[in-house]
Every structure is written in C-alpha cells, then in structure tokens.
Amino acid sequence: MLKNPDPKSDCLERYETLPPALQHREALTLIDPEPTQWITVLRRQGDGKNYSSLKPLLVATAHQDKVLATTDWSINDLGEPSYGTDRDPAFHDGLTSNPDGYDLHFFADALWLPTGTSHPLIEFTPSFRWWLGLVTRPDESMYRINDAGRDEEVVKVHRLQEGEYEVQVSARHLRKYLAARGMSLVVQHSHCRTVDTHQSDRIDLGLHTKVASFDYIAWGDSALGGYVATLTGKHVVLPFAAAGENPDDTNRPEKFQEFIVDVDSSTGEEIRLSCQREDSTYLTPVFFDSDVLTRYRERPSRYLVQRTSVACHGRWSMDIDINDEGLVQVWLGDLGSLPESEREYWLTHNVPPHGGITITRVLRDLAGRWVEDERPDPDRLRRARADLIVAFKDLFGDTLYRPLGASDATDFAALALCTNSTEGQRNQGIITLAIGIVEALDVKVLRQVSGADEQQSLNCLQQLVEKLGGNTSELMGPLRLLQGLRSSGAAHMKGSKFDETLARAGLTSMPPDKQFEEIVDRVTKALQGLTELCRTSRKD
Template identity: 35%
Template sequence: MIQHDRITRLDHVPDPAIDAADRSEVRHFSFHSGDLHSADRPGFVRLVGKQIVLPIDADPAELARPHTPERRFPEFTVAIDPNTGEPVTSTCEPDKLSNYFTDRGTPHYLTRVYFRREVLNRYTSQPSRYRIENGRLSCLGLWGISIGTNPDGLIEVYLGDLGRDLPAEERDHWLSFNVPPSGGRDEGRFDRDILGRWTDGPPDPLRRLFAAREHFSTALGTLLGQAVYKPWHPADQIAFEGLHMPTSSEQHEADTLILLLAKGVIDYLNVKALRRLPGVTDSEAQSINCLEAWVSSSGGDNDTLIRPLRVLQGPRSTGPAHLRRKDWHATLTRAGLDALRPDEQFVQVLTLTGDALSALAQHAESQHQPSQ
C-alpha cells in the first residue's frame, strides 16, 4: 500500500473551494483547497489518500522471457543402444518418468543427461539476468536448475529437472546441445545428491578469486586507512560478478574473460592510495609497481606476491587489449601458458591471481597487526 499527502501553497485562495474525492476498491483520494490566513501565499491545495499496489498479472516464468508458457517436453538422448548404436531418447515430462516410488516403465527422473558446455553461452553472455554459481543456473530468481560437470567437461543435468525446472523454450535450447553420455558422471554431485555425503566438490577458482579480492581490499585498506579500490561503475560490477569458467576453447572467450579479470583486479585499483604504501618513492608509479615496491621494502616475496599480477597484465596487454604481435607468444611462454589451450590459460591465470591476492592480504595483515 502507498500513502499520499501532498500540499501545494498558492498566491491566492481558490474560489470556489475545491472538495473532491475518488474512491474505488483499490484507492481512496481526497483533493481539497483552503485558506491559511497568511499574508504570504495564503491559499493551498492538498491531495491525501492511499492506494493498494496489486501484483503484476502474470506468472513469474513469463517475466523472464517474452514467450507464452507452453507445456512442451522434448525427448532428450539419455543413452546409446549397445546393440544398434542408435540413441535412446526419453521425454523429460516429470509425470511420465519413473521414480523411487513408481515404476512407469520409463527412465528414472534422476537419469543423467549430458550437454556440450557451449549450452551455457546463452547465459554467461547476460550476467545481469543469469547466474551460474554453486552448481546452479538461475534467472533473476524466477527459475533455476541444478547442473554439474563431468570429467569430460560435459554439463550434467537430471532428466526430470529439465522438465520441471526449465521453461519450455529453454528446453528447446538445451536440446540443441544434447549429446550421448561419455566420460562418466560428476562424482561430487553423485555423492551429494544420491549418497547424501558431505563433500566439498572440486576447487572453485572463481569463488576463491572473489573472496581473495575482498580480503585483499579489506586488509590493505586497513593498512592505508583508505579504500584501495575505486567505487564500481554499475556496468563493470555486473560484468565482473558475471565472470565464469570458460564454456569453450575459443580464443575470443578467453580474451573477454582476461579483460574482465584484469579490469576488476588491476584497473580498479586506487593508484593514489597505493602510492602512500611504505617503500613507494616514485610519485608516478603505477599500481603493480607500487605493490612491488611495498612488498620489497617489507620483506615479502615478489615472485609469489607480484609476479601473478604481471602474468595477468601481460596476456591482457599483448593480446586482447591491443594488436597481437610476436611478443604475444613470448609473453605466454614467460608465463608458462604457451602449451595450454585458451580456456586452460584463463583458468591458470585466474587461479594464480586469486592466490596472489590472498597472499597479499595476509602480508598486509602481518604489517598492521603489531600496532593493534
């Protein structure tokens, strides 16, 4: 409910006087005028009332897409017939699948279905709308589906979840990336979902990176007494928070991810604050040079604390940020990335960057703890 009370002063008293009302099932407004008996702007008009704000007349799923909801359940490949080599398909409609209580002569609800990882490109390209985190893909809190990744890098989803959790046209999108099972199952997911075991799952360099950046920002900010990162521009914050593991081995995707990572970790550093660090004598020093001077003067190991940031800066500067020249390969070689695919290069840089930020945070804490 919204309440209204608005008064406007006038140079004269309205004549004739105003006294009106507007009523309905969802609102009640009164509009009237009067005399304040003041020499300065004696007249006034006043609107007072309240209204009920009704919810949007649409199903939540409709808000996520412009299409009319449909009950359409395509058939997905769930296996390969060992006798014929032909795909075995099944509907994903939950009510037609078998479960632990009812055998309908159909595949089980929890049958694992696999997809090429490019299926996620649709979602990683719109970080303001979609999130992929903690083994779950979600859209604005309107719908979400649990996902896993098997040893072959395929995206793993339960057959029944495809029918229960995805809107109809999303199922059509997933169907186009459906592949026969290969490479085994996501063991961590199997332990959690089926066996009910506690498991940490595989390392998550993205979560570690975000946590390490926050730790670094807090620790170094405490040491300096001011923020070491500039305030986010909303568009850059959305893009950085939308960082994701690569969904392909394409150089273009790795380039985009490297640019986002470097922007969020290095470009947003407050260089004026960093120039106040102990050991920094060059008033024109740039961000990484400031950190290096501080680490050197405080007894830290630059190879551990600073080199990973230069590894991040190197591929960005000689690759996606500018024309690629012959120094691009030399940069990769120096960083030990030349033998890796583009997606593997990004994961390696991401991991090294998170480790470096975490170590820098601990180094900063060791500097200000004695004075506490």
C-alpha cells in the first residue's frame, strides 16, 4: 500500500525487512473509504514514543480533496468552545472551523470534563445523535430503535488503561448520516513505534490517493533510544450514494411478502397472497402460531400484547385476534402496514388456516357491531382492578391498593396471556399477577375498614367480604388460589404443594398456558364480584 516517493530509492524494500511493530500494518488496515461493518473513528493509546491516535472531523464531500492536500492534522478549534472579544462573533461553539476558506465540522472527540477525571467524556456532534435517535447505555455504548422496534448497535466505546480509549461506529449508520449531510468523514491518524533494531538509515514512504494521504517515516534516533517509525495522515470515509428520507429508508421499492391464506383442496398446495394493501384482499384472514407473540411478550418495556392487538411503543401497532385453536389471526391488509423487516419475522410463524375466525372478530370487523369480549384477557382483568379501586374508594373513602414500583407497574401493565405452553411463561405470569392483585393490597386500610386484627391482607379482605354479606368462596377463592400458587412454587422450586394447589383448583389436566388463562378468568370475575359488592353496599 505504501509507495516510494523516489522510484530510485530502496525504501520500500527496507521497509519490508522491518520488524512488524515498525510497519504499522494494523493502522494501515483502518484505511477503508467504503466500510460496511464497524469503523474506528477515535483512539488514544500509549504515549511518549509508542502511541496510536485517531481523531475524526467532517467536511463537505466537495472539499475532501482540500483536506487531503496535506498529511498534517486539521485540528484547529473543533470541539473547543471559547469566548474572545477580539473576534465577531465573540463566542465560538467549537462545532465548525474555517481555517482555509472551507468549513470543517466537529464529529466526535474525548472531552476531559471535569478536571481530574480518569476517563474523558466521549461526545458526538448533536446532529448525529439526534438524526439516529441514539440511546446511551451505562457502558457508554449507543444504540437506536429502528422502525420495527428492534435495537441496532451504533457506537462501541472501549476503555483501555486509564486515559486510553477506542471508539467504533457502525459504518452503515455513519455513511447514511454522511449522505444526509452531503459530507465525508475525515479520520486523522498519528502512530509511532520505537524499537531496538540494527536499522539506522532513514526510510521515507507515502500514500497519496483520492481518499487517503499519508507519510511514513522511519529513522534511528539516539535521543529516543531506538529506531522510530511514524505514520501520519488522513483518510476519508465516503457517504452512501443516497441518504433516504430517514435512517430506516432502504432506498429501494418496499418488498411486500406473500403469506399463506389457504390450502388448495385438490393438491394440498399452499395458496399465498401479497400483503400489499389492496381493497379486494384487505380482509383476507391470515394465521400464525401463538409463538409469534413471544418476543413481544418478553419485552414489556418495549411492546404491549393484548388479546386484540400488539404494539411497539411509538413505532407500530396491529389489530389481532386469537381463535379457539390458539392461533393468532390477522387481516392481510394490516400486515402490509408493518415495517418490512417486521413482516419477515411474522412470515416465519405463518401457518395454514385452522380454527377459523372468532364470532367476536366477525361481528366487530365484518358486521360492524360492537360486542363485549368475555374471553379471558389480562386487559379485562386490569379494567376490573381499576373499577374495584373506584368502587372501594366510593364506599370507604380510602385506597385499596398501594402504588406498584416502576418495574412491577410496567410488568403488570403489559401482562399478557401465555404465547406458548411452557411452565416458565405461566410461572412468570402468576408472579406478576400476584404482585398486582394480592401483594399490592394495602393491609393497613383493610384492617381499618374491616375491623380485623390480622396481618395478612387476604384475611382482612375476607373478613370485609363477610361483613358486607358477600360470598367468600366466589370472591376470595380465586385470590387465595393465586397467592397459593405464588407462594408454593411459581417463584421458587416447585414441589408437592404447588401440584396440590393446581389439583384442588381442577387445573392439573390443562397445559400451562391454559392454566394461566383460567386463573386470569377466575381472578377477573372475583374482582368484578368485589366491585359489585362495594357498589351494592354503598346503595344500602
């Protein structure tokens, strides 16, 4: 890659005989104008006579040749806000510089703030963070959430020894950003290695192309105590040919996948239709195994799964239904509204029709009639809990439930039916349900309104139900079942007590997902019954 500036010299041949450490091979591999994976943009390693440094800046692509005219660094005052009354305007924000008649722009740097810190703050120009919507993790890495709701890694920060660092950026995201701004990234290099060797003669080599400008010099230096080799220069990272309207724009026509909608009765072949939104096929039912919802159910902070919908917060949402065979049913036209990459995921769970469309779905979407869905649903349970809180407040003037912690509140708000028949999903659902329905009960309030001398909230609540004339078996039985499953095994190693609790409730013959569905239904009806008891008692 390096070349002789003087064709008559033997510098290149002598360079090839140098120890690997003096050849700066690793630094030379960083010179890539069109990367597609990760690119190192910022580095500080070593000091004195052995170091490696990288520092980036931005320049309009039309001016990149001017930056490459020299191998010297173009640092100037980028990244250094300052105030001086001898200039107009007096304040300089450190984001741009114009030393030679064209603008240089700040991209990234390590800022030593505040004084005395052992690690500098890694900072990027605001437009890079804002355009991509970057989120910073505690380890300083950064990611973005794409239009499908998935995380995409954008920045990696490696802390080495104290004061040393290396920062890498996803080339794909970086080059889209560069295209959007009409700029190139200039990565400035400065590398030095010193070793003991028999070499003493000077070596001068260079690399000067449309995308790189470097000088390599090696010489014996008694003051530095060895043979020194430096590599100094710059290379550019080019933008993509087009930016697109946003970071998720593929710059190509959208692909509309074909989904299974039927099976040919004579051949058994699957019949597929495109999900491109057409009036004639919009309400064609498409079916998926229930595991399609698992990835969403397991990330309650990002997704919300209900019996009638699934949504990625702030990105997309889609109406769904779950039929009697446990399959997820979606209208073909609604699939076309999902991001393309998300449709690819749904396609892997697509199955031939089985079990048909529920009567609720038919009446609501096809007949235009609103009907109450009485099927088990955590969302109905949450509404029942909210109604009970209001009814209890109206009757006693106090609050039945203590506020949930942030994490528990998120889990309870996103609690969904099981999306597979594993015990793990059932157990986690029981834990979340028990925390929100039983453990959050305010025992102090219940003791006060019931007059009970009890420490357990369910005992106090049962005495209150008896006091109001309610049916304790119907209203308390489901809550005690829930708490019994929670305490006998859902959060711990399960044993005979857990199995006995399931057996007493008549749930042993059901698979775990149906067990949880039945528990949700029973607890919902108990909460509704408690609400009605409070309302009736208030009238009396």
